Amino acid sequence: MNKVVSVPAVFRKTADTFAAGAKTLAQRYLVSTEVFRQEQEQIFSTQWLLAGHQSQIADAGDYFLVSIPPSSDCGRTKESLIITRDKSGAIHGFYNVCRHRGTRLKEDACGHASVIQCPYHAWTYGLDGRLIGAPHMDEVRGFEKADYSLRAVNLALWEGFIFINLDEDAMPLAEWFAPLNGKFSHWNMSILRPAKRIEYDVRANWKLMFENYSECYHCPGVHPMLAKVSPYDSAENDLSEGPFLGGFMKINKGAGLTMSGKACALPVGGIKREDGEEAEDDGLVFYYSIFPNMLLSLHPEYVMVHQLWPKSPERTLIVCDWFFHPAAFAHKDFKPEDAIEFWDMTNKQDWHVCELSQHGIASRAYEPGPYSSRESIPAAWDRYYLSMMD
């Protein structure tokens, strides 16, 4: 007795925009330091960037740091941000820079504090950024504490995720995400809780990972285990142009994207069918890329999110989080590692072919190659990216 998977209307397939003749990006976009700088200016300094989830700072006084680009053994971080929750519960983002001598205020990746005190000369700021202590500065004529609050960074929430924008005059986040209104409400993302974070240091341009994520043409060869439970040719796209791209694939009946091949936790929500009934949501997995640094993978029983942070033209930090329903954690059948291990393996398979592509693209012999009909989303991603670089 075969189960029929019913796809809700908001996920209906869009017109196919595949155009024969679409080709991969020119070499310079993937190796040039000049292009990298342009991206940092025109994209990573103007767009909303995924930085975390509100569950990371559940209590007043909790904080975590965001590094842009991420620190690494071969380079240095230019920006460090402190994301705090104040006593009123409001979430703030500040540059991690004392207003006195420029000293970095916090070093630990995350922690808890009642105030933010500089380790150098003990200037002290509230969780809302106001300067509340500065020894001996009352001796300086004209000095006013009110002029030396921490520099705030533009910050907003979407579905529980924390986004930051280095551009103070950026379009409001709600406006940016308006086209997706309600599309993901089923998954209850704002209440989910993280079970695991894994960071990957990938030796490839960040765009190769977006292209890789956007097609399953590579699945039979690269992901034999994944291909067995989710047929690569079942992919359908419902967002096929613009900054939000992706669609869904079928999961074989009774199967799950886990090492055991079975569901590993309680469902995160319930898909509404067109007739208003809850759909059987264990038959589909949804994959979306959110320009420029988020990959959003929605499974029946978990949500996986990748943050991509370019370090150099040829190196990217990828932070991968797995979120589950709060009620799932206490359940006796909760086996998050079953999904995490599966995707850690699958992630590494992907990063490896991305690294091989990075190497080959640096050759004088490289020229843009032809996308197949199964690569319409990478082609659309490239188009949107190029429109940002004009």
Place this chain on the structure above:
Amino acid sequence: MNKVVSVPAVFRKTADTFAAGAKTLAQRYLVSTEVFRQEQEQIFSTQWLLAGHQSQIADAGDYFLVSIPPSSDCGRTKESLIITRDKSGAIHGFYNVCRHRGTRLKEDACGHASVIQCPYHAWTYGLDGRLIGAPHMDEVRGFEKADYSLRAVNLALWEGFIFINLDEDAMPLAEWFAPLNGKFSHWNMSILRPAKRIEYDVRANWKLMFENYSECYHCPGVHPMLAKVSPYDSAENDLSEGPFLGGFMKINKGAGLTMSGKACALPVGGIKREDGEEAEDDGLVFYYSIFPNMLLSLHPEYVMVHQLWPKSPERTLIVCDWFFHPAAFAHKDFKPEDAIEFWDMTNKQDWHVCELSQHGIASRAYEPGPYSSRESIPAAWDRYYLSMMD
């Protein structure tokens, strides 16, 4: 009873071109990134480069990779080539770049394969480079497999050695080597077999190793063991101007350039004397530099070959191979390590003084110094190099 070493006519000493007043290269040639780039373009992208020996791919399906510049922990390789032998026995060279998404096809330094299949989307090429499989591409209007063969690199053989040239319109290799026609046939180099490869990561400009190889003025101080068996002042040059430079030195009677001081294998060939007799060839060792990346050392019982691969103005990968006669391997007195250990020690002594020179040359106090009368070949090598950089 002293043996008289008889030198064949093809190795007769040429006119001495030493000119008092010749000086070492100016600093910029040895430290400048700009000059390094110019060399990569004007020399390493236009000249025939030693890449290996046909014995490395003895059977159909065997392949090995060539990296230019070689990979290292501090940089990245720009070019990777696959050298294959197809079923007809023909040797090919291809850029290691899939025509689809640019992915590097092969990762292992050498191996065996019946076809070349891309690990990303399974595009498949024959050993002759033709695209023979590309899933779903028949759905793409206008796509023809014949348009997407692997990009070939210019490749040819000389005396069994594989040379490649990144310039598709380069002078044919046979024409380039015409001045040396027959000069080395005695050593049977095309049938020799390798016994050992050692790679050296040298922190010095590649040209310093050519200058170092080209004189034995340094031997008494740097190579006390070598100097004992082969008098530094016995050097005579028979190629003293142009891209091929060098000559020979005497080996003391009964001695060999080995740790034990004795011959370590059967001879590789027999020198024809002027009177048509086989010369006693155990009294001479021949040293030639082949511009721009080969050092060829011809001993009575082995041939040692260095490949030089510049990584940066101050760093060079040196690949050193030792070749012996195929019949020597089965002989009971075959002791290749006796020669290998000797030269590994001697190589390292040379690289060390080259590294010391690299350090000193970077100083503001450096200025070109005077070559002695024993350094006419380094001076000639510099002249030829400078003519290529005009």
Place this chain on the structure above:
Amino acid sequence: MNKVVSVPAVFRKTADTFAAGAKTLAQRYLVSTEVFRQEQEQIFSTQWLLAGHQSQIADAGDYFLVSIPPSSDCGRTKESLIITRDKSGAIHGFYNVCRHRGTRLKEDACGHASVIQCPYHAWTYGLDGRLIGAPHMDEVRGFEKADYSLRAVNLALWEGFIFINLDEDAMPLAEWFAPLNGKFSHWNMSILRPAKRIEYDVRANWKLMFENYSECYHCPGVHPMLAKVSPYDSAENDLSEGPFLGGFMKINKGAGLTMSGKACALPVGGIKREDGEEAEDDGLVFYYSIFPNMLLSLHPEYVMVHQLWPKSPERTLIVCDWFFHPAAFAHKDFKPEDAIEFWDMTNKQDWHVCELSQHGIASRAYEPGPYSSRESIPAAWDRYYLSMMD
């Protein structure tokens, strides 16, 4: 019965030059490669640089090397100097570069030799730099040994310290130090002997360490142990403008800047009071910065000296030496480690906050912050530095 600390006239407090409104340096001075190069040219290639102390080469034939910038795992040294003492007792400085092929002559950081012989072709120089041996060069027409002495570097002594200057036409060292004539004679620095050297690889711009050294506003938070024995608000400055800056602080009665809190050696000298009597010199510690690379800390029983060697805009080698009176070494109460351990701890506390400042200053959010009234010397140091960069 409270001891009154009497301050000699040469250390009388100067007019306070603190100007409300003084701010920290602009970002570019602390992160820019271009500024770093300008500093190397306009400051480190023209000013007198502390390179060591004459006690390091006590005997004829002793030598030590000076590297500029210092070698490190991530870069290379451009200049290496050999500092020797010849048979007449004279101290010389030479570029560590053979006049023949540019080879570095000496590799060991220090040693003893009767001549300086090149390891490559055995050219040989006297301890005074004259070329005294060059094999086969007599065969070269026109070659004169007298033309190939080692290149000397400008070198002079001040209070027993060896200074070098890469500018051959620099102002004489005695003239440079004339404003300090006699000021430090009490400490007998030319006869002191070193007990210990520690090198620090600090990930911060060299100027941050000068600013850090020049104020004790940070002491309560950063150096709790130091703050206990030497009150941070006891600081008085007697050199408050120009290349020599600093002053003194009180040491609590009976206390010492050591781990045990007590004096660890015989005094290095005796302060002359205005009335001609020896002052009780155990009540003060003097801190001076000597532009551009010396920090001079004068304690009752030891002298601590820091050399600062910029490696990059964000990295500095700091060499710290502790000197004691020659008579102290044999004394039963000699415990140099008591002071060394104390300052090693204190140094590391300082380097850490300097590194945090370096990180924060690289942010787009950094802007020069207001100096407090306790930071008049950092402000004066910045002014002098900026005058050198005009």
